[in-house]
Amino acid sequence: MKIDSNLTIPQPPEALSQAGLQFDVATEEDFDEIMAMSQHIYGGLDYLPTRYISWLQETNRTVIVARKQGKVIALESVCVIDDGETMLVEGLRVAPEERGKGVAGVLLRFCSELVKSKYPDVKVSRLTRDDQLRPKDFQKYRIITKQGILLVRFRAEDLKLRLSDITLHDSIYPSLSTSSSSPPPVRLDHESIHQLYLRSDLMKGLLPNATVIQDWQPFKLLPSNFTILLKKDIDWMVNDVSSPTVASLCTFPFKVPIGDNWYYLNIDMYGKDLNLVKQQFLSHLECHTATLKGHVMCQMFLDPALWKPMADFCHSALNVELVKEYTEQCVVESDAV
Ligand SMILES: CC(C)(COP(=O)(O)OP(=O)(O)OC[C@H]1O[C@@H](n2cnc3c(N)ncnc32)[C@H](O)[C@@H]1OP(=O)(O)O)[C@@H](O)C(=O)NCCC(=O)NCCS
CATH class of the missing domain: 3.40.630 (Aminopeptidase)
Known part of the structure; x- marks a missing residue:
């Protein structure tokens, strides 16, 4: 089932299509593959198993999966809040065997472009982290709280x-x-x-x-x-x-x-x-x-x-x-x- 038939997924950048990555709007059928790559995430406290299906119904949310050779290897969700001015990035995850290769960075940039084209009033991107921020992150982000x-x-x-x-x-x-x-x-x-x-x-x-x-x-x-x-x-x-x-x-x-x-x-x-x-x-x-x-x-x-x-x-x-x-x-x- 397509959750948002109006959402056009643009062609991936050349480098990505060469790497064999393809982006799709997530569907209920992707659930098992997403769960399979999510084992042990957040020390077993992953909220996605209980939220995934309802996320797909939320009108202000876009859930995107990245596939490699047809297999789901990453997911990101973006929810537009704050009167349409903030895109809230949630649920970001990459399959363990694909981590450290830049997939998350590419997916973040891809989803950001996609959401901005759909919600032109979006001004900022926010996300909540619980890991140690690196000096590079402080150049990229302002700390809100x-x-x-x-x-x-x-x-x-x-x-x-x-x-x-x-x-x-x-x-x-x-x-x-x-x-x-x-x-x-x-x-x-x-x-x-x-x-x-x-x-x-x-x-x-x-x-x-x-x-x-x-x-x-x-x-x-x-x-x-x-x-x-x-x-x-x-x-x-x-x-x-x-x-x-x-x-x-x-x-x-x-x-x-x-x-x-x-x-x-x-x-x-x-x-x-x-x-x-x-x-x-x-x-x-x-x-x-x-x-x-x-x-x-x-x-x-x-x-x-x-x-x-x-x-x-x-x-x-x-x-x-x-x-x-x-x-x-x-x-x-x-x-x-
Ligand atoms: C965190 C995770 C998604 C990083 O995936 P990855 O493909 O190995 O990361 P990359 O190789 O693209 O390199 C890191 C990039 O992701 C970003 N990133 C790393 N951790 C991040 C996090 N927790 N939240 C948002 N962005 C993160 C970095 O800022 C960097 O972006 P840049 O390319 O603009 O510098 C992956 O390790 C994972 O799935 N971990 C388990 C789930 C998890 O902890 N998710 C974080 C949600 S808060």
Whole structure:
């Protein structure tokens, strides 16, 4: 099935056709080949298996595969956001045996040209990386914002018991208890999200560079972006609707290919108050472990200064396993020339 019959794929540059590369709009039939070349990507936390089919339906997204001798060897997706001014590059991957030969660079440039021809208002290209940027990357990109990445894993059933212990023992974690001076976090409905994020300036100072990053996707505070965001299953929380100092967005758990019965929870946390961050983190965990059974990889993106105290808290108070040391999520931007 062709997802976008209006999209004309231009002929590849001469060098590429000589190298035998061909570009096509991705289809449902490509799924198995894409999964086959994606094994072990993102340490087993690849979101693409659950997102691929819905990506193909999104009207503002272009998904391109590169083939060599008929076989899929690379994929890139570009989503146009920010009122049509930003192309967001996602899902980039090259088959292991083809890496290091320049395929990603060629695919990035090809997709950029293609998307610009279809969306002439696009001014910048953005992407989110978690690898070490090289000096060359700093010449190519501007850094929009950085968040620390805290990755922990646990069994949902164990954590549920641990969380009920914590709420029972107010004396051990007074700052987290319901009887403490800070009121419990507030879950936001669509109306309050609009009010806080779009109709007031309250979130601007709290969000890094006035950008909401939700599950790796950076969005400016624009109504068109909130139409996209509000279609997703997300828990939106703040500590206080009239004067928020901590805000968070948590995905609903979704399956990842690390193993059978493994789920992924992604929490984007904004704010610098450690106790409020702990409180909101626990509240998201409580909500999602109530009925969940199985293993969970929970990735929280937070202010870099909070990484260490939150890692200590996860280890000592929650007994959960830290999967990796400090890494960073970095949103970068370049001109779409
Ligand atoms: C990262 C990956 C796509 C690079 O593929 P590759 O074909 O070996 O890369 P190339 O030989 O073309 O060389 C690197 C080029 O890709 C770009 N690149 C490398 N890593 C990148 C990344 N994580 N995101 C975006 N671009 C990246 C480099 O900037 C460079 O571009 P340039 O030609 O303009 O300098 C490949 O190693 C891969 O599939 N890794 C596993 C999946 C993954 O980590 N994807 C990154 C998503 S954030």
